[in-house]
Amino acid sequence: MNTAEGLGVEAVHVWRGERHVLKGVTLAIRPREALHVSGRNGSGKTTLLKVACGLLRPEQGHVTWLGRSISDVRSEYQHALAYASHEPALKADLTALENLRFMVGLKYRSNGAELIGCLERTGVARCADLPVRVLSAGQRRRVAMARVLGMRAPLWLLDEPFTNLDAGGSEIFAALIAEHVSGGGMAVVVAHHELVLPTAARRLELPG
C-alpha cells in the first residue's frame, strides 16, 4: 500500500509483558480518509494509537509519516499530529482557555480569539474562563476536542472521543471529524461501538 502521502503503520507487533497485544497490525491512511478502529476491550486499540503517535515503540514493524520513519522526522511529525488520549489531559486548576493556550502555544503562537472560536465549535465557549475542575466529564471532553481543533494538525488520532458525550455532543464531534476529513485532513478514531463517521471512513477491527 502506498503510504508516502500520510501515515503508515506496517506489521506492528507489541508485547506487554507476556501478552502479545498487537499481532502484526497494518494500516495506512491518506488525506481525505478517516479510519475507525474498533475491537473488544483489551484488544489493543489504545496501544495501537500510542504506537501510531510514537509514544510507544513497537517491538517489530514500523510507523512512517510521508514515507519516512517517524523517529527520523519526529519534530515534523509531532507538529502534524493532534492526539486526544483517553484522559482529557487538562489541568484541573487552569481554566479551559489557559489549558488550550498552553498546549496549542507549545506548537505555534496562538491567539485567544482563535482558541475561543475552537471552544465555540465544540459548544463550550461559555466555559472558557472556568477552571476545568468545575466542568463535567462531557464538557472536559469537548475542551479536549477544542484543543485538537486548535492544533491545526492534518492528522487527528482520537482515543474514544465520544465517551461521556451527550447526543448533541456526539453529533458535533462526528460533524467536526467529517469536516476535517473532507477538508483534506486525516483522522484515526478509536471507538469500541458503532459510530456515524464520514461515509469515506474505513474500518479496522482488531482481533482479540
Next chain:
Amino acid sequence: MSATRAMILVVARELRLSFRRPDQLLQPLVFFLIVTTLFPLGLNLQLSLLKDMAPGVLWTAALLSSLLSLESLFKGDADDGTLEQLVLSGHSLTVIVIAKTAAHWLLSGAALVLASPLVAIALGIPVAAFGTMFASLVLGTMTLSWLGSIGAALTVGLKRGNVLLSLIVLPLAMPMLIFGAGATDRAISGMSPAGALYFLGSLCLFTCTLAPFAASAALRITLE
C-alpha cells in the same frame, strides 16, 4: 518554535498552577520551619552547642523539605495525561524537563533560601555567615532539584513512590549535605568557605548538564 519560548511557557504554567494551589507551595516551607524549631526544643542545648549544630540542622531540614515537593514534579502531569501531550508537543522532552525542574526549584529551593534567615536567626547563626549560607543553599537546593528530577521521573509510574524516591535521592544528596553544612560551618568559625562552595558549584553544574537527559529518558520509559 524555539526551545526558549517553550521553556518560558512551561515555567509560566508551572508557576501559575502552583499559585492556584498555595498550600502545596507553603507546606514544605512550614515543614522546614517546624523541623528546625524541633531540634533546639528536643535537645535542650546550650546556645554555644546549638551554634555548632546549626548548619547541620539547617541543611538536613532543607534536604528533607525539598524532598516533600519532589514527588509532584512529574506525577500530576503523568496522572492526568498532560505528560503525553508534552512529549508530543514537538519539543525535545529534555527541554521540557529542564523547564519543569527550573520551575520546581523556583517554587521550592528559592522559597527555602528566602525563608532561611528566619531559621538561621533562631538557630543562632551569626549574620556574618548569611552570605555563605545563602550561596550554599542556592547551589545545594539546585543540585537537589536536578538529582530529584531523575528520581521523580523514575518513580512517576508507581502508586506510592515517595518512599522509594527518598531512598534514591537522599544517598546521592549526601555530598551536598557534607559540603553545604561544611561551608556554613567554616563561615561561622571565620574561615574561608571557598573550597566547599566551589565543590557545591561543580556538583550543581555536573547535575544540571546530565540530569535532564537522564530524567527525560526515565520518563520515556515510564510512558511506554
